[in-house]
Amino acid sequence: MHPPLRKMWMFKGQQVTIPAPGANKKLHLFGALNFATNRVDYQVSTRKTQWAMETFLVKLFTESYPTDFLVLVLDSVSYHHTPLIARLLAEYAHRVFVLWLPKYCPELSLIERFWEHMKQVVFDNYYFGDESNLEEAVHLFFKEHNTQPPSDLTIDFRLSKNLSED
Numbered sequence: 001m002h003p004p005l006r007k008m009w010m011f012k013g014q015q016v017t018i019p020a021p022g023a024n025k026k027l028h029l030f031g032a033l034n035f036a037t038n039r040v041d042y043q044v045s046t047r048k049t050q051w052a053m054e055t056f057l058v059k060l061f062t063e064s065y066p067t068d069f070l071v072l073v074l075d076s077v078s079y080h081h082t083p084l085i086a087r088l089l090a091e092y093a094h095r096v097f098v099l100w101l102p103k104y105c106p107e108l109s110l111i112e113r114f115w116e117h118m119k120q121v122v123f124d125n126y127y128f129g130d131e132s133n134l135e136e137a138v139h140l141f142f143k144e145h146n147t148q149p150p151s152d153l154t155i156d157f158r159l160s161k162n163l164s165e166d
Helices: 050-064 083-091 110-123 131-147
Strands: 028-033 040-045 070-074 096-100
Touching: 028 050, 028 110, 040 050, 040 131, 050 083, 110 131
Parallel strands: 070 096
Antiparallel strands: 028 040
């Protein structure tokens, strides 16, 4: 609930104040970025736990991509390495390949760049008042993003031309 404060425009000599709650509360997001379409599947949770992660992955495997072969890029956060998640990944191993990122390398994960973009667009310099308003803003952001993903986050794959043909 504490808004991240960033540089912002304001009239010279006037200080913008951003209200903030006394006690901080958080919403946690689980997400999967489809790098080909730029669509993001997500789940809002009150806690980051292995059970919330399992719920998200099951939804991803059974509802979002019920027949597709998936490549999951996972980092070293503790709830990714629990026996519960290991069993789930083993159950779907016939169509899910997991690429484990090295520890402390968030720059290798495309979803981390997306989270940073989302935080800047949705949260910076804005106080939502309560968790329901915050969650509503998150859902609105994803609805808009998944309807028309911004081109600056899109990854293009182009076939290289044989230069001798020119």
